[in-house]
Amino acid sequence: MKNVLVVGAHGQTGRQVVAQLKENAAFKPIAGVRSQSLVKEFTDQGVEARLVDVRQPVAEIKKSLEDVDAIVISIGGGWMIDLDGKVKVYQAAEQAGIKRVVLVSAGAIQHFHDEKKLEWMSQWEEYSAAMYYADLLLRQSSLDYTIVRPENLTNEPKTGKITVGDYLPHNYTSRANVAAVIVASLESDNAVRKAFDVEDGTTPVGQAIDEI
Template identity: 40%
Template sequence: MKVLVVGANGQIGKMIVDKLQDSDKHSVRAMVRKPEQANALDMKDVEACLTDLEGPIEAIQKALEGMDAVVFSAGSGGKTGYDKTMSIDLDGAVKVMDAAKEVGIDRFIMVSAMNSDDRAAWDNEEMKPYNIAKYYADRCLKQSGLTYTILRPGLLKNDPATGKIEVAENLPGGAISREDVAEVVVASLDNESTFNKAFDLLNGDSPIDEALKNL
């Protein structure tokens, strides 16, 4: 499966790219917006494309040409304003969905966030615009007709992967390593148990394949 990773320069995005590059089942194209990011990927023999989520949808369509699936792990980051959050985390995500449909790609994996689906949990005013963006991006994906998987990880940590997780439609608060999130993304690509599912994701006691099989 040929996979475009949107947000390939993010912390989770980089891990997804590395895991796809090492995979014997998939190949990867990394979408980034800065030439230096593309150059760093080229040095690792990773195919890169320069495309800005705030640019025209036609450029995103071009980035998607020849792909079988797309992983959206882009984010505006904590140092930008609310305008960038809406432009990238919401409108950018929807543009990628629309572009995927235009070029005939059906498989779409979204890296979202725990509690993005629950307005009652948006008690942090600073995070509220991010939660709103994720809420509506996820909702648009569910209604898009694409074969989606929406991962809602808990508190993200930089610990090494454990290979063991807990997944469910709703889970209490908890944490998960970024590397385990990346592992779940790759494992979900062709796992039909994850098709058209949205679920919370934490570190737990079950091996990844077993946990996903029981969704």
Template identity: 40%
Template sequence: MNVLVVGANGQIGQHLIDELKKQGKHNPIAFVRKEEQVEHFKKQDVKARLGDLESSIDEIKKSMTDIDAVVFTAGSGGSTGSDKTLLVDLDGAVKVIEATKASGIDRFVMVSALGADERDRWSEELKGYYVAKHFADMWLLDSNLNYTIVRPGMLLNEESIGKVLVKEAIKDNDVFSIPRIDVAKTIVATLDNENTYHKSFDLVTGQDTLDEALKSL
């Protein structure tokens, strides 16, 4: 499959591009906002397409020619205000979902956040972020696309542990974090795994191999 990675220049996105290349089963195509980012990926022998999540659905759709699956792992980042969170994490996600539908693409993987599905788990400090993630996920659920929603815990810049815990909702556990690279590996594993189709799940470091964990869904 040709996989469009929206947010390819982000930390999970870069790991995801690397994992897709390494495994060689699917072709990554980076969706990025700046021309220098396009050049960066081209130097890595990765195709890249220029796009802006704050542009129109029709403009975003132009990047979806010959695409078989879309992964949304974009985010406004912790240094921006709530306005950018709404424009990127919510409205940007919704526009990508609508552009995916309009392009006749069926497969969509969303990177959300642990607990985004339950309001009583949202912290006051990050409430705006959780609101954006919650309603973007809801839009995807109602889209009729073949979705998978991955809700990772606290993201760590550490080496791969390679063991995960996957559940519909993780509330009582000793570990609520996961390395970003293990999130990327999970995304790759879901792309054509039918057991993850039309599923949403929390994801943290655990004791199961990735194959074992996804079989348990």
């Protein structure tokens, strides 16, 4: 059983990831949250929880990584979270000897600087730039990363069927399906050092991950 720290477990997608990891016998989720009240919320549900505040120095973040085998990063909130915070988690992981990292990003963000840039990226340029460079720095790191770039997120139930690609029309993706993609990526060596857009579709999640 692998211990998977979900940084941002208190968010809507993070909660889905924790729930689906809990259902999988291969993994033990650890909820990484930003306050002690949230730690209590998860521990009351029978889920181990740790305070992981990405606004703190790398050395403090590293302290929360004991006995962690993989990290899922599902956080957002401007430059100090979407860039500075994410990069500090990468650095802490490298210092702790943790190789496997799955990052939840945003659909088509890799095209922030080209002709495929989406309209919302111009409306939210600083936020978009932060995500773009956080992705770029992870891809340039030594970590065994997977970058999952979901389209417009919804709270629809999990269908277990998706479409993946380098550039999708920016349709809709349920958070439950994104969580399923994350769990499947943790199970698959084929997902290592891969980055892809994802939306709700017709291909079973496991098959889609095997074919990326």
